Amino acid sequence: MSTVVKSLNRAMHELLEDPRVVFLGEDILDPYGGAFKVAKGLSTQFPERVITTPIAEAGFVGIAAGMAMRGMRPIVEIMFGDFLMLTADQILNHIAKYRWMYNDQVEVPIVIRAAMGGRRGYGPTHSQSVEKHFLGMPGIVILAPSPFHDPGSLLKTATLDDSRPVLFIENKLMYSRALKNEADGNCGDFSIRKTDSEYTTVSLSYDTFQSADVTIVAYGGMAELAVEAAEMLMIEEEIFAEVIIPSSIKPLDYDPIIASLERSQKLVVCEEASKAAGWGSEVISRITKDHFGLLKSAPQHVGALEFPIANTVTLEEKILPQVKDIFDAAISK
Amino acid sequence: MSTVVKSLNRAMHELLEDPRVVFLGEDILDPYGGAFKVAKGLSTQFPERVITTPIAEAGFVGIAAGMAMRGMRPIVEIMFGDFLMLTADQILNHIAKYRWMYNDQVEVPIVIRAAMGGRRGYGPTHSQSVEKHFLGMPGIVILAPSPFHDPGSLLKTATLDDSRPVLFIENKLMYSRALKNEADGNCGDFSIRKTDSEYTTVSLSYDTFQSADVTIVAYGGMAELAVEAAEMLMIEEEIFAEVIIPSSIKPLDYDPIIASLERSQKLVVCEEASKAAGWGSEVISRITKDHFGLLKSAPQHVGALEFPIANTVTLEEKILPQVKDIFDAAISK
């Protein structure tokens, strides 16, 4: 059975065969192999291009960017995605800008992998999904694999075929999840469709994409929760949900969402971060701006409450969005 | 004639009379008095509590936060708001979190003033409006004075009466603008209303708030552009616009916006930053989520294009939003 972490680890092994690929991050050497074990085995096999760093996120992200500008294909691991905030200046004012600001004379093909998300009791500074703070930066791509995509092949495309800077968001709980298999156009009880693009969007339907009562959009760690909610909606309410799972949240391919909304006319957007100024705000705003009249009821936004993410489970559970919240949003009038 | 910079400078003088107030920033000593002169005269009058800093934005914002946690009321100046990205970790993972994470045992009453915005040919790293990257952080307030508010009194309230961390966004072009006077419920050709709250929202109407064809929401540097657009709309198209100018963009008081939309049913939201995941996305999304059915046409979003802000005027003008863009959005069907 392959899991997300296995898929990523295998991809990293394959990627490092390419002499342009270099991998930097904290505590990534064997035998430890990185905090979430995506790095296992790499330093043993590629000792020269697997470089464990000091605790200096801005510095090593910036160093990797310099390497990218000189023909390498660096991959950086941010141990806890929360620490990405330390690199915000390097990303906005350096990495995202160089290509255009230098009149397209350079490229910065860096991939920054970051472990995001809560539900593990790691507390306020080790549980966030901070990608929302980077969504508004012109010039960067943000990818978020899920068990419904092939995380390893996404990582390979991002590293070798994409010359733009990429943030690669890995939900921590997702690492150990089994990849979802697809056979004959089905994935479990759902029909499945995938867009034909480098960073595919997966659409799941209970009704072979004939009709739908609600369109649920979710990425990364929220994807499986959305699917669970869809199952509950079917069983408890006989509501047919379609679940749309993009692998690229920036840029976002709106076509599969709009195609589904043309059937359902009801939208639920999910994210693990707190809702304010989140990814869902952007999605809801874009759909209302560009497809006004498509929705027949208020768009719904599922996300965390506006608090730091508490350490204790009773608070963390209430603060972070749950399956039940998606379910409730989907049945709301 | 009072201007925004004079109003802020006077307020700083008054604030520093309070022994808890301390002022930190780069190049704020006399005779230089800060890059945009808000600091003029302060170090001469209050040499002990006006502290010029090294070029170390994360460090001195963090130091000010520590002072705030020990009973001081620090004000920090970020010379160019672009450099706020260097403080993103200090703001998200320290300043915004301490109060709640420490179970409400502490407060962090810091005010971080930052000069934002373009239109001066300062180029990609000195022209941005980066407040959008901070909108989604639970625990901080973001204020944006304009000539329609009293910038100095906002600053005083934020410093002395608000125990929460405040980002205080000052548009650079706005500094030299005259404060807009209000008399007998009028401001120029407009009727004016102000909400009765600590951080007031100003509403302007051509028709004594009887009827309106469009509601234009704008803050900071975009406020005067919105008003110009409203004038053009009146003169060229006989369209009655109401302009809503909040001084607090986070939290945002939706009441005056909704009140206006009940008359106009058409929304235009303006910001100087690029539109993707911007403030306007949040506003449009919140209004559609919470007041579905209120709008009778697609909400409009005016903002910069998704590029770095170029140095040369021909590109900068095209990238940044202009009066004409607001006008066009307002007359769009």
Next chain:
Amino acid sequence: MSKNDTFQEKLYRQMFLIRHFEERLLELFSEGAFFGTTHCYIGQEANAVAIINQLTDKDIVFSNHRCHGHFLTYSDKPELLYGELMGRSTGVVGGRGGSQHICYNNFYTNGIQGGIMPAATGMAFAEKIKKSGAIATVFIGDGTLGQGVVYESLNMASLWDVPVLVVVENNRWAQSSRVENELAGSMVKRGEAFGIDSGEIDSTDAEELYAHFTPIIEKVRREQRPHFEVIHTYRLCHHSKSDDARPKDEVERYRENEPLPKMRERLKASTAEAIESDVKKRIAEAIAWAREQPFPELQKTELV
């Protein structure tokens, strides 16, 4: 803490409290009584007791992810920390922060490496401006010397004559990384380069460390200037719960240098035993108390 303890007994009691607190913590973790992860201080206890005992009530302590030893010395409240680690509403910060993010009187911690340096510096600076006489002590690890904000803070602390004592606990590892893979040059020179008096000591002897820090703390208070001091020590436990890939023989070599036996052998065996059984009783009671505490409810109003 017992009022009748001699100085040595007190140090031993405190170190044993930290040690036993953590040993029980690690045992109980497997039961699922605790949340998330935790970073133990086993092997470094001498540092906390040597320094924190010399501070006044007004003084500030800023600690990091590895804060149990500092907190227990500062507060002598194991039950509050157990409560916190169990996520209870009566824990140090009501279950909100967990082990890395606590606050108790003038004691603070945060889990972002290095990010605490400016806050600690600012706190000390505020106390100086307020003329309260308080100083701040901030504890960081060897690995944390990788973070740039540490140097921004040292520069300003030195420029502005801030009474902050920076204690680097060099336990020779940062998570899974040897200090040699993390740090180039010299630790002490990192302080000196900013015009800050800096020094180092290689010891796990609480009494020796205590004596070493007496003039340092006194000087920070008197001169109202920063000081940077490195303690070379060793972490004998995992980095967090279950991650230790260090060479076994290296760990065993340092185990001979443990702070607790060193102090215990200066006590009468019966005294040591009495202290140990006292502490064990306290710890058992603290655990029992914490287990009975309620979980917190979420307040209704979201933050702005």
Next chain:
Amino acid sequence: MSKNDTFQEKLYRQMFLIRHFEERLLELFSEGAFFGTTHCYIGQEANAVAIINQLTDKDIVFSNHRCHGHFLTYSDKPELLYGELMGRSTGVVGGRGGSQHICYNNFYTNGIQGGIMPAATGMAFAEKIKKSGAIATVFIGDGTLGQGVVYESLNMASLWDVPVLVVVENNRWAQSSRVENELAGSMVKRGEAFGIDSGEIDSTDAEELYAHFTPIIEKVRREQRPHFEVIHTYRLCHHSKSDDARPKDEVERYRENEPLPKMRERLKASTAEAIESDVKKRIAEAIAWAREQPFPELQKTELV
């Protein structure tokens, strides 16, 4: 540049080019021919010519906001920089970047103080891995030593044996701030603390600086290690266009130490005059050329 120049003539010609470029720039600014702001290098010309002349075509230079001197020495293309400062599509980066954000072959700049250090380090690191033989030189100012990311970079450059030469141009002021208000301790020790060979020189003599840097550059290339060198110099112009509140007598004192007269007096007066009139002609042509260039259009596709 003239092929027949002696060494001294070449250095003088380059320095005079920088100087005259900027003097004309400042004059023309009032006409509104330029955008935004600009940071001149007047007084520091000797540094650029002493160092950049010794680099190979493959070598990398990373400069900062005050980059005219570095760029002109590197490229010898005044017209491209005028074009850029006038916002023209044929300027160094097509008008997009402006004076602080340019890129030309292996020459780069950015306007965020200190933020360029990691990129420069990474570039040198990449060249080392690629075995290209290239090294990187990065120029920063005294004030920029306030930024933490500088130290993160020094640490990694030292740990990983990166062939990067860090040149600190200490012009004794950072914008309106005296170095004493910005910097505690010692500049040279800031490099040494990271195990990096570090040194300093107080000179505005281009030949002396050239000789000083010859073995340093050679060593960085040979040893494939970083080096940190401080040049004590002085800025004789405003920080940017019109902001100078420094004591007049201080500026006048340093004016006696100007790099250009020092070199000029080693040339025959007639040679110097010939060089000057040559350069003036080039500059006039460069300005004329730049004025004729078109403004850029905005490409249609927005970035992601």
